Amino acid sequence: MAFSPLMRELMDALRVLPGVGQKSAQRMALHLLERNRVGGQRMAQAIQSALDRVGHCQRCRALSEDEICALCLDERRDNSQLCVVQGPQDIFAIEQTGYRGRYFVLRGLLSPLDGLGPESIGIPQLLQRIADEGFAEVILATNPTVEGEATAHYIAQSLQDNGILVSRLAHGMPLGGELDTVDGGTLTHALAGRKAMEL
Amino acid sequence: MAFSPLMRELMDALRVLPGVGQKSAQRMALHLLERNRVGGQRMAQAIQSALDRVGHCQRCRALSEDEICALCLDERRDNSQLCVVQGPQDIFAIEQTGYRGRYFVLRGLLSPLDGLGPESIGIPQLLQRIADEGFAEVILATNPTVEGEATAHYIAQSLQDNGILVSRLAHGMPLGGELDTVDGGTLTHALAGRKAMEL
Numbered sequence: 001m002a003f004s005p006l007m008r009e010l011m012d013a014l015r016v017l018p019g020v021g022q023k024s025a026q027r028m029a030l031h032l033l034e035r036n037r038v039g040g041q042r043m044a045q046a047i048q049s050a051l052d053r054v055g056h057c058q059r060c061r062a063l064s065e066d067e068i069c070a071l072c073l074d075e076r077r078d079n080s081q082l083c084v085v086q087g088p089q090d091i092f093a094i095e096q097t098g099y100r101g102r103y104f105v106l107r108g109l110l111s112p113l114d115g116l117g118p119e120s121i122g123i124p125q126l127l128q129r130i131a132d133e134g135f136a137e138v139i140l141a142t143n144p145t146v147e148g149e150a151t152a153h154y155i156a157q158s159l160q161d162n163g164i165l166v167s168r169l170a171h172g173m174p175l176g177g178e179l180d181t182v183d184g185g186t187l188t189h190a191l192a193g194r195k196a197m198e199l
Numbered sequence: 200m201a202f203s204p205l206m207r208e209l210m211d212a213l214r215v216l217p218g219v220g221q222k223s224a225q226r227m228a229l230h231l232l233e234r235n236r237v238g239g240q241r242m243a244q245a246i247q248s249a250l251d252r253v254g255h256c257q258r259c260r261a262l263s264e265d266e267i268c269a270l271c272l273d274e275r276r277d278n279s280q281l282c283v284v285q286g287p288q289d290i291f292a293i294e295q296t297g298y299r300g301r302y303f304v305l306r307g308l309l310s311p312l313d314g315l316g317p318e319s320i321g322i323p324q325l326l327q328r329i330a331d332e333g334f335a336e337v338i339l340a341t342n343p344t345v346e347g348e349a350t351a352h353y354i355a356q357s358l359q360d361n362g363i364l365v366s367r368l369a370h371g372m373p374l375g376g377e378l379d380t381v382d383g384g385t386l387t388h389a390l391a392g393r394k395a396m397e398l
Contacts, residue, residue, distance in 0.1 A: 003291075006249045006264050013245035016238030018230045019223065030288045031217045032246065033253055033262050034306070039215030044246040046212035047231065050205045051239050054232055063232055065205050089229045107233070 007033075059129070061105040061122060062088045077102060080136040084126065084155065086143060094141060101139075104129060109147035110154055118154065127158055137165040144171055206232075258328070260304040260321060261287045276301060279335040283325065283354065285342060293340060300338075303328060308346035309353055317353065326357055336364040343370055 003011065007029060014025040032040035056062065057069035064070075071077070071091075081101030083094055088105050108121040118124065130138060140155055142148035156166045171189035173182060182190075202210065206228060213224040231239035255261065256268035263269075270276070270290075280300030282293055287304050307320040317323065329337060339354055341347035355365045370388035372381060381389075 004253065004262070004264050004269065006245075006253050007262060010245045010249040013238070013242040016231070016235050016242055017227045019226075024218065026288070026291070027218075028216045029249070030262070030286070032215070033249060034287060036215050037250055039212070040246050040250050043212040043215055044243045044250065046205075046209045047239050047243040047246075050209040050228070050232060051236055051243065054203065054205050063203070063206060063229070065203050070203065087229075088233060089226070092225070 056105075056107075060103045061107060061125070062091055062103060071103065076100075079133065081139060082130065082133075082135040082137070083139045083141050085141050086148065086151070090141065101137075102133075102135070106142070106151065109142060109145075110151045111147055121151070123155065123158070126155065130159065130162070130164065135164060137167060140166065140168050144169070255304075255306075259302045260306055260324070261290055261302065270302065275299075278332065280338060281329065281332075281334040281336070282338045282340050284340050285347065285350070289340065300336075301332075301334070305341070305350065308341060308344075309350045310346055320350070322354065322357070325354065329358065329361070329363065334363060336366060339365065339367050343368070 010029045010032075011022070011025040014020055014028050015022070020028070032043075053065045054063055055065070057064040057066070057072055059068050059072040062069055062071070078101040081099075082104055083099060083101055084104045084106060085091060085094065086106050086109055088107075091103050091105065094103075104122075104126050106121040106123070106126070108116055110116060110118065110121060138155075138159060140152040142152050152168055156168075159166050170193060171186065172193055173179075173186065173190045179187065209228045209231075210221070210224040213219055213227050214221070219227070231242075252264045253262050254264070256263040256265070256271055258267050258271040261268055261270070277300040280298075281303055282298060282300055283303045283305060284290060284293065285305050285308055287306075290302055290304065293302075303321075303325050305320040305322070305325070307315055309315060309317065309320065337354075337358060339351040341351050351367055355367075358365050369392060370385065371392055372378075372385065372389045378386065
């Protein structure tokens with residue numbers, strides 16, 4: 001039996017969500033139509049409102065429905081530190097560490113093969129903002145992947161004559177990790193970055 | 200950092216989907232806003248259209264945007280068999296077996312404690328349809344749970360004087376199952392329903 005056209009369109013449309021395959025999409029569509037039409041209505045409206053009104057903060061480039069986001073407007077935050085992340089989701093991860101400085105979202109990483117150069121990921125805006133706001137430290141928190149390292153390296157080089165402290169997240173053993181399951185690269189970093197124990 | 204109000208509403212709204220928790224909802228919301236706004240737009244519209252226009256087939260009670268669904272209108276199907284299922288998703292499961300008769304969707308099971316009596320799950324309509332359409336066999340394909348069995352039993356009793364063959368899906372070992380992992384009830388059914396091997 002073929003699904004009706006609208007059901008098929010709904011199932012196909014739900015598959016744009018990350019991690020949703022054909023089976024989940026079918027289950028979701030039936031759930032919305034059969035058990036929770038009120039919730040489905042709310043969801044359709046929430047998606048529409050967010051798409052219509054959520055853009056990017058002009059200062060940090062995070063997702064925001066205002067021109068300048070709440071975090072950038074918050075005067076209690078530390079204006080001496082700027083943390084550079086590759087995507088808006090990383091802000092939430094860094095916030096959980098207790099960091100209370102400022103942010104800049106690259107929204108991508110340098111990837112010459114994909115045609116992503118410094119302009120595509122907002123590096124000119126980043127450098128302009130650093131020049132304008134006088135941060136004491138810029139923390140490069142891109143992921144420790146090839147592109148993440150290359151992007152961090154590029155930004156660090158662009159800042160090398162500014163007298164600003166440019167730092168990178170530490171690499172090493174994850175808490176609770178086991179020596180014999182962690183990859184060699186991580187272990188190499190962990191050994192090279194070893195610290196004297198404080199007793 | 201708090202999410203902006205529209206982002207929070209979008210994440211809350213996405214949690215109405217089955218199997219979507221806080222973390223998945225966050226990932227989905229960021230994905231829609233950051234990477235696939237076109238897909239998000241399509242999704243919002245698909246949900247809205249489906250909610251506005253998909254109702255229930257007046258004959259089989261499956262989800263349909265027409266008064267009578269395509270399956271009920273299909274004249275090539277076998278009019279002698281009616282398969283009774285508890286929800287519309289079960290139709291798709293039964294279709295995969297090659298069954299080509301008619302369907303009736305209860306949309307629920309008898310559950311006196313929850314106030315679900317025969318009327319709530321459409322048993323009067325079912326009996327009326329059976330009386331009108333003259334099926335030779337009614338297959339009760341509710342799930343083999345307490346409520347599913349009770350519902351099947353109730354329907355079978357209501358039909359016992361009609362001279363219609365009323366059948367129930369076989370219980371037994373699932374294909375590929377192992378004797379020492381299958382539950383006792385299933386194994387009891389499998390043993391009681393054993394068949395002579397055809398050589």
